Amino acid sequence: MMQQPTLSHQKTRAFQPHKLSAPRDFIVPTIINEIEDNVPLLLEIGAGKGKHALSFATQNPGKQLIAIERTRNKFEAFAKLATQQNVDNLNAIHADAIAWIVHAIAPRSIAKIFILYPNPEQHNPNQQWLNMPFFEFLLSRLKVGGEVVLATNIEAYMDNAAQQASAVWCLPNIRHHVPIDSERTHFEVKYLARGETCWELTMRKPEGYKTRFDDWHASNVKDKI
Numbered sequence: 491m492m493q494q495p496t497l498s499h500q501k502t503r504a505f506q507p508h509k510l511s512a513p514r515d516f517i518v519p520t521i522i523n524e525i526e527d528n529v530p531l532l533l534e535i536g537a538g539k540g541k542h543a544l545s546f547a548t549q550n551p552g553k554q555l556i557a558i559e560r561t562r563n564k565f566e567a568f569a570k571l572a573t574q575q576n577v578d579n580l581n582a583i584h585a586d587a588i589a590w591i592v593h594a595i596a597p598r599s600i601a602k603i604f605i606l607y608p609n610p611e612q613h614n615p616n617q618q619w620l621n622m623p624f625f626e627f628l629l630s631r632l633k634v635g636g637e638v639v640l641a642t643n644i645e646a647y648m649d650n651a652a653q654q655a656s657a658v659w660c661l662p663n664i665r666h667h668v669p670i671d672s673e674r675t676h677f678e679v680k681y682l683a684r685g686e687t688c689w690e691l692t693m694r695k696p697e698g699y700k701t702r703f704d705d706w707h708a709s710n711v712k713d714k715i
């Protein structure tokens with residue numbers, strides 16, 4: 491039998507999902523087990539006060555969005571608006587996205603992941619999303635053809651992300667400028683108003699893509715396939 495070439499990311503230190511406890515008061519939202527096969531499920535990581543999540547869900551009633559925010563005061567502002575606006579295809583989650591995704595999300599179940607203006611982590615680049623072993627786990631949760639959309643106002647963050655996307659994660663990707671009239675998130679509004687350039691990187695999971703977590707799921711998660 492011909493041996494498959496090992497992708498670069500499979501030579502990196504592997505993430506260890508079994509070592510992560512579930513977030514406090516963790517429950518799997520009913521939507522995860524009840525979602526119909528033809529309804530796309532999307533994730534937003536670091537949703538802040540939920541500006542993007544609320545408008546995306548409102549504009550895309552045929553899609554389900556799970557938006558996760560770790561910081562309590564931001565999440566509370568987000569949750570308040572989500573309750574007021576009563577958008578039934580939006581699930582606002584207060585948790586660390588890493589532990590939450592490990593315990594809630596099945597392999598190959600997500601159509602798109604938004605990471606909009608993540609913390610820059612300039613002094614701790616190991617914590618930038620594309621530098622983390624967790625990124626391989628995140629890719630295992632994407633469907634084939636699924637996308638990760640990353641936006642930032644920090645050129646060095648974008649340069650590194652684009653380099654990692656190609657060289658380590660072997661993902662087809664496109665980098666472009668965010669239009670100056672875009673106002674998806676509070677941070678985007680702030681940066682563009684200051685005249686800063688914002689970049690966006692869209693990465694796509696190609697057919698035949700393999701990770702070391704394709705068959706791994708937490709005990710409470712049903713594997714969809």
Ligand SMILES: C[S@@+](CC[C@H](N)C(=O)[O-])C[C@H]1O[C@@H](n2cnc3c(N)ncnc32)[C@H](O)[C@@H]1O
Pocket residue numbers: 535536537538539558559560561564585586587588606607608609675676677678
């Ligand atoms: C710079 S803010 C951007 C917020 C929002 N996306 C925006 O553009 O307005 C980054 C956010 O990511 C959140 N965050 C960082 N790491 C996280 C994690 N592991 N899980 C969930 N949220 C996280 C932070 O709490 C913070 O609110």
